[in-house]
Amino acid sequence: MPQAYHQDSSTEPQVIVIPFPFASHAAPLHTLVRRLATEARDVTFSFFNLAESNSSISALESEDLGNLKAYNISDGIPENYVFTGKPHEDVRLFMKAAPETYKRAIRAAIGDKKISCVISDGLLSFFAAEMAEEMKVPWIAFWIPASFTLCTHAHTDLIRSTIGIPIDGREDESLNFLPGMSEFRVGDIQKDIVSADFDLPVAIAAYRMAQMLPRAAAVVINSYEELNPTITDYFKSKFQKCLNVGPFTIMPSEPSDSDQNGCLLWLDGQKARSVAFASFGRALSPADHEIAALAEALEASGVPFLWSLKKSLWAVLPDGFLERTKARGKLVPWAPQVEILVHPAVGVFVTHCGWNSAVESVMGRVPMICRPIFADHFLNTRMVTDVWRIGVRIEGGVFTRDGTTRALDLIFKDEKARKKMIEKMGVIRETMIKAIGPGGSSSENFKTLLELISNHEA
Template identity: 45%
Template sequence: MAPKKPEHVVVMAFPYGTHAMPLFNLARRLAIQAPTLTFSFFSTSKSNQSVFGTSNNIPSNIKPYNVDDGESFTGHPKDEVYSFLKSMAEKYKNRIHSVYGDDDMMIKCLISDTFLYFGGDMADQMGVPWISFWVGGSCSLSAHYHTDLIRRSITLGPNGIEGRGEELMDFIPGLSFVRIGDLPEGVLFGGLESEFALMLHKMGLALSRAAAVTMNSFAELDLPALEHLKSKLVKCLPLGPFTLTSQSPSHIHDDPHGCLTWLDEQKPTSVAYISYGTMTTPPPDELVALAEGLEESGVPFLWSLKDHLASQLPDGFLERTSKRGFIIPWTPQQRVLGHNAVGVFMTHCGWSSVMESITAGIPMICRPFFGDQRINCRMVSDVWGIGTRIKDGVFTKDGTMECLNLIFSNEKLRGKVGALRGFAKHAVGPEGSSTKNFNTLVEIVCKD
């Protein structure tokens, strides 16, 4: 009798932004749970280097494979992403075929970032289940799933959403607090014929084909939207927060600029931590207004700001605030948020940052920019009540001071985020909802 061929799970990551690492963390958990399976992780060489080159304790049954990322770009990062989108389906199919040839019998499951909507077609051709992984929350996913319904229900005039941004999306269960202006670009406005918007539309249409749609969230966070999605999808499985279930990359423990030592010297819950992620930066006039508000408020602050942007701050700001402010180009964010000196997180509301803030029990001041950040901001400020948004969506000196004063004088916000933190910890506990969902996912992946 011939020996049984080893069985493989194909994992396809979206190689830009903060997409690859959460999917890798999920693959690592699955690889530990299913040691007889080999997990083949496909992404670009740059993405794989950032994931595998900074991670420790990688199971031996995860293997990285590089997908061609096309021509080199030195201009705006968006140009590189849009170029990749045009041929990404072909790139992944070609690379996977180069690894497996025509022997699909070795592959028993395909997992892909939800952006990679063509994973459903590939899984069908292989005769295996397709698992879709969404890096965000259930409300933004629901908006993309319901794109066609939203477009049929809301007809915009020649001025776009002008004058209609505050209208509620109350015709979709779970989105009754969301306003038209909170929607991600590509649903109702924002270059609907762009490569990115077309990808998002195809993604929304493909979701119902997945054997399971998984996400970095937890059931108790957003039950109405989640329950509605569960009624539409084969399985909808929140597995997070990943900050509580995944081993951190080794570099996360580094503190090259000494910010944790600086925090040790500050009073408990006194510091404003400011960071706007890897893809966004407030425009120069807002950087100035934010700096002026910080200076006038007298609040101690730790600011993660790239070196080349510090030159845009007001003259003399660094010197005048040197005794209570610390500006550095990079921080180990999870550890910063977990430090007892931090009292508020000023954030763009990227989903990973929101999850990290909740699991640390830190209220937020939100200044969203694009994508799901506006919906996330709406949930933080109006639904969960664990933070506030910058007035009119842009930093002003007075607006910054008002938000800081609100957070540091309102213990209700801190109490609400503390309660959510408790729900998050329970979700990943032995009897928690995320743990049970992960066990369901393992059954799908390992099913003979």
């Protein structure tokens, strides 16, 4: 490989951070790096990300760290490019240009300063690993979802050869041929893995990631060892270091002052455990007809609700919905989810069941109504509904007025079922808190990561 990096002899550690700048991937990696930067003040962390993603993160962070610097990179879209309308076209263009995009950005920002380590989102392993090897420094790969989702990616070839493609008729079969996955089902697997069309950019990146991870100096996971000890042991046997250091979302952080829509003040005026909170993350949302059906169910149920919904989707709500429900409902384009889920007025979380959302719901001891949309949502939903038993899956997998109303009734009117869910969440919550607390598994793994990052001779 041609020599692309000419570094000086400085011994001050300089860590390059390469997030995947789409959906909600960049923020958790930034959270981890902020904590590393706080603990390792003599190490400089350079965070290379799309401008829009950097802006959304900085708007939520209030602590100014002199050794954590953000740099904007190109989105990889050629000048005067005309989009064809193909799915994930922007991601595909970004991924194609990414190796050169990051190299140029790093050279411009860092110059000849000695780089001591490269941390990347696992989805960018296909070039980050080689970049680190070219620099002769450790590469650390970061996985944002739970450990069980990484397990499926690590066994993509085995899954496809064992169950066959397509999977029609086998959705309810157990994944007991994978370590630690017997309680999950074939139908829960990420659709990219079991699709006959294996050409989506993220699917390709995840497949290549699984092949590259054994080369990483450490694989860092936003999870905790006690979640699934069998999978933890498996990864420890396969990777040089497997460091579960999460869940990040429950780690201490600066209080948010970004409740510009007055959600918390509104919740203060509601009865305890009475409000349905609905939110579906930053990436994909349910189809328009499902959004309308959810609105109809919220109206028919009579339940007070707080709904975080993209402004562009307000137009699909039933005519007159906002006017008819204004006395007991609040619709906003964005809401401070972490603070909302620990508010005593919230009684249920209607969610896509992303990993961070599931963890945040556990921390607030708020039962979930799950409508998985894509990626790891289906595995997380199985964990929530069948393993942890702290929520319900929406009937038929899609929002309908009647099915959603029945789910709301189960949570709000079946006191016995509700009490059991809250008790179970209390136990799970304590396990998570113990993991990130003094002497906990995640805390000890974080110390190991900090030592690796801070090693001037790395």
